[in-house]
Amino acid sequence: MNGLRASWAKVASLAERLSERDKEIIGHLARVRLLTGAQLERLSFTHHSDEHQSHIRRRVLKRLVDLELVGALERPIGGVRAGSAGLIYCLGRMGQRMADLLNGSTPNGRTRSPRTPGDMFLRHTLAISETFVSLVELSRQTATKLRTFHTEPNCWWPDGHGGFLRPDGLVIVEDDNYDATSWLEIDQGSEHLGRIRAKIAAYERFAMTGTEGANGVLPHVVFATPGDSRADAIAREIANQGTLRMTYRVTTQEKLAATLFRELESS
Template identity: 30%
Template sequence: MSITNRYLNQLGPQLTERDLAIIRDVGRFKLMSGGQLERLYFADCSDTSRARNRQAVLRRLTGHRVLARVGQRRVGGAQRGSASYLYTLDVAGQHLAQSTSSRPRRPYSWYEPTVAHFLAVAELYVTLTEAARGGRFTVLDFQAEPYCWRSFGHRTLKPDAFVQLGVVHPDGRRRKGSFFIEVDRANQYGAKIETKLPQYLAYYQHHRQTWPDQSFPRVVFLAPHEQRVSYLRRLVAERPEAQRLFTVGLLDELVAVTLDR
């Protein structure tokens, strides 16, 4: 099927606000699972209709060439059907993202070492969004790569994500918390986590000199298991100047780690 301007003009009015939000988020993270999309956009459905509605919407968007299934379908486990597929923007979705976002992403090209990384960053956003529904905090900003990157001098700091939360305390007080997030899987693609410590310290010094009145975001390293957490904490402990900037925790403790800061 050829994707023409006429086709896009005819497709546009058929898309719901939820469809457009799915396009926005899949474009933002490049790759998301059907299960992640279900948790974001079908949580208000009943337990019996949630999977059915998700399947219908993703099947329709795939048929319209808005989304594309990529990689191999996962077999078995708790998730079946479209929840077990990975999705990226297809040709029509890429065109629509160009017109609806001031910062569209480049199309995703399958490359096995990046798959877990993209899904892990998307999972951060899904987890925070789910937790925010309880009303204790709001997600004020979530920037994925490359928009969370920070240039200074001739260098570029490349966190996995930048997050800003609005936290509501039990006594009614409100505060904002900002975080650079690093997802360490104990088998990290790209720059090793150890090399990020001096990069963050250099950017911190630049930040202090350039914006002395602005607070610096907390840097959160998230690891998959306690052994890796202990290792990362030792790395931080070796640099006394880093201890007040860095927090290390488990991936499963993302909400607790950020809200406790």
């Protein structure tokens, strides 16, 4: 038996010993790549009382790290005071194989040891993760549900010109009557506004092709920014483009989840 098959057999054996919550955590990390301890607590440990949530989360994640299903990055968020809630988690090497198994796919290339990315990538990815967590939380409180949440590259879409539109995410929310599809652009305030114009131009070129986008519709494009002043600047850029074929929204990252749910109101 070669090394790949031996590893796959070990993963299959380990999968039989995992709880549904273990599998859920692996699925969340496979979906968004990075999550803090606090974000994972909000996703997978809310059925415990507040006084026990953090303790159980620490114990469960330590076990998953020891099994190499989950990896903890070297750089926490929030400094020393954040404690384990500020630790950043990703899939470990065994977890990458486990995600393939749980998705019903075959081993997909080599696994990689967890590595701490650069600060800009880290914060951008965690901003996308926070959108996912907030949408899950809102889904628990309302009749509107999160049906789809894809991150790059799974959210990329053929642009009709031999390339791809490359949004940061694809979100589909639904209620009993409608669904709403949005491409996400998570802005960190670091890009020149010329880059925003270029993104709008790329979406408009796609709209001109007359082809369908994700979910068989032309999704709305939602820009989410760190704060109101940046949101105002991007909104002015969109307004300055004149008549547009696609629908654009601008909001802050803090209000993004609620904005996406409100998209159903205009469906």
